[in-house]
Amino acid sequence: MKSQKLLLATAISGAIALGTLTLSTVANAEEEKEKCYGVAKAGHNDCQTANSSCAGTSTMDDQSDAFVLLPKGLCGKLAGGSLESS
Numbered sequence: 001m002k003s004q005k006l007l008l009a010t011a012i013s014g015a016i017a018l019g020t021l022t023l024s025t026v027a028n029a030e031e032e033k034e035k036c037y038g039v040a041k042a043g044h045n046d047c048q049t050a051n052s053s054c055a056g057t058s059t060m061d062d063q064s065d066a067f068v069l070l071p072k073g074l075c076g077k078l079a080g081g082s083l084e085s086s
Helices: 002-031
Strands: 033-037 067-071
Touching: none
Parallel strands: none
Antiparallel strands: 033 067
């Protein structure tokens, strides 16, 4: 009986710790992203453009007002990548 209580307490503690770790990892991942304009392929943009209102609606490759979210610092390394819409 004592070992069952210990096992249950360990499982609950582990679940709480895992949930907390997951939430903090998601929050950190969101903070480390940046909008990169001019590199999205047609239909693969992450959000609205001047001519469309939804993700996945860009009409041509490398559209200058369509962006994708990329890890911070990566956009400047891509050919045609810009942190500002043109």
